[in-house]
Amino acid sequence: MDQTLLLSVLLSQLCWSVSLDLQYHFIDKKMSWSEAQSHCREQHTDLASVNDMKDLKNLKAAANGRTDAWIGLHQTSDNPTDKKWHWSQPTVRYKEGEAQWTPGQPDSVTENCVVMTRDVKWNDTPCHYPHIGFICYNESSNTTVMISNKGTWSEAQQFCRTNHTDLMSGLDQHKLFQEQNLTLPSFCWIGLFRDTWSWSDRSDSSFRNWNSHTSINPETKKCAALGAEGRWESDDCGLKKSFICEGAPKRKKTLVKIKMSSPVDPNKFSSEILQQLQKQFEANNLGDVKLTWKKDENQPVFKKQKSSTEKKSSSKKRSSSKKTEL
Numbered sequence: 001m002d003q004t005l006l007l008s009v010l011l012s013q014l015c016w017s018v019s020l021d022l023q024y025h026f027i028d029k030k031m032s033w034s035e036a037q038s039h040c041r042e043q044h045t046d047l048a049s050v051n052d053m054k055d056l057k058n059l060k061a062a063a064n065g066r067t068d069a070w071i072g073l074h075q076t077s078d079n080p081t082d083k084k085w086h087w088s089q090p091t092v093r094y095k096e097g098e099a100q101w102t103p104g105q106p107d108s109v110t111e112n113c114v115v116m117t118r119d120v121k122w123n124d125t126p127c128h129y130p131h132i133g134f135i136c137y138n139e140s141s142n143t144t145v146m147i148s149n150k151g152t153w154s155e156a157q158q159f160c161r162t163n164h165t166d167l168m169s170g171l172d173q174h175k176l177f178q179e180q181n182l183t184l185p186s187f188c189w190i191g192l193f194r195d196t197w198s199w200s201d202r203s204d205s206s207f208r209n210w211n212s213h214t215s216i217n218p219e220t221k222k223c224a225a226l227g228a229e230g231r232w233e234s235d236d237c238g239l240k241k242s243f244i245c246e247g248a249p250k251r252k253k254t255l256v257k258i259k260m261s262s263p264v265d266p267n268k269f270s271s272e273i274l275q276q277l278q279k280q281f282e283a284n285n286l287g288d289v290k291l292t293w294k295k296d297e298n299q300p301v302f303k304k305q306k307s308s309t310e311k312k313s314s315s316k317k318r319s320s321s322k323k324t325e326l
């Protein structure tokens with residue numbers, strides 16, 4: 001048995017796959033928002049969605065200073081009752097019923113941002129109103145920070161994201177704020193807002209990065225574009241602009257056949273062989289590679305290869321049987 005193996009050539013199939021980071025591609029062609037969406041879905045994965053500050057950094061890097069380019073955010077409904085509440089900090093999910101409303105609030109579907117009152121209750125209010133303060137959350141110190149600067153909700157968000165983590169988001173941070181016994185001057189912005197915007201790739205991320213001049217629910221401008229300094233502007237979806245596609249985290253699969261002459265049955269060592277190959281890939285910095293054997297059910301990894309004479313005779317047989325059929 002060992003001797004026949006010594007002379008035979010064994011065949012196996014090895015797979016490896018490489019993981020790639022979420023990638024953005026700036027497309028320098030002018031298209032309407034929906035044309036851009038189709039293009040991205042054909043050539044990449046979808047129009048770019050931006051889920052947090054890290055994504056925003058990568059998006060800005062892909063744009064490399066170019067602006068006025070569509071991203072995957074668009075307004076999906078004209079109906080104000082379809083608006084959904086979100087927290088500014090994208091890792092905090094808004095839970096139905098957690099809002100600490102003042103009785104009678106929220107009282108207007110056109111008021112899409114939220115302030116905290118002196119008695120630590122929440123009111124909806126227009127986002128462009130320049131209130132006199134806001135509350136940031138600082139993740140590294142796990143504290144809330146009271147800032148007494150006058151500004152719109154977007155300006156407050158920008159300040160918090162630059163100097164701390166984000167506008168105060170979620171009930172845990174609200175409780176933290178109460179424990180700190182900070183006194184509120186009057187109305188202060190918190191991280192709660194509502195809109196009907198959503199992502200082309202169905203990401204349910206609440207991350208928004210509007211510039212301070214963009215109202216959050218414009219009447220006609222229903223698509224979002226990257227503007228200066230990574231901030232977003234809404235515009236008419238029919239306008240032709242460059243755009244940014246996203247490529248999904250793809251794993252590229254490559255199939256390789258391995259021939260091996262061995263004095264012993266390599267099937268007994270297939271996992272050791274795989275480990276050795278994996279080490280070789282890592283030692284040579286060939287990327288994040290994951291090796292697996294391609295296995296058929298109940299079949300060994302390595303199969304004995306037929307000799308060339310065996311192959312010839314079998315193909316002859318096949319062709320002759322074909323002839324008889326005809």
Ligand SMILES: *[C@@H]1O[C@H](CO)[C@@H](O)[C@H](O)[C@H]1NC(C)=O
Nearest residue numbers: 139141142143172175176179
């Ligand atoms: C932040 O502090 C609060 C109260 O002191 C604590 O309950 C919570 O677990 C802390 N959160 C984090 C993320 O450290």
Ligand SMILES: *[C@@H]1O[C@H](CO)[C@@H](O)[C@H](O)[C@H]1NC(C)=O
Nearest residue numbers: 155158159160161162163164
């Ligand atoms: C960050 O804080 C500094 C100092 O308070 C302030 O001048 C600056 O405007 C803040 N950054 C933003 C983006 O608001």
Ligand SMILES: *[C@@H]1O[C@H](CO)[C@@H](O)[C@H](O)[C@H]1NC(C)=O
Nearest residue numbers: 138139140141145163164165
């Ligand atoms: C808040 O966090 C930042 C880092 O994100 C840090 O540099 C800063 O000192 C913190 N500020 C406060 C008031 O804790």
Ligand SMILES: *[C@@H]1O[C@H](CO)[C@@H](O)[C@H](O)[C@H]1NC(C)=O
Nearest residue numbers: 143176177178179180181182
């Ligand atoms: C906040 O006030 C309460 C009661 O007035 C007190 O027990 C607590 O220590 C205070 N917390 C801080 C962080 O000052």
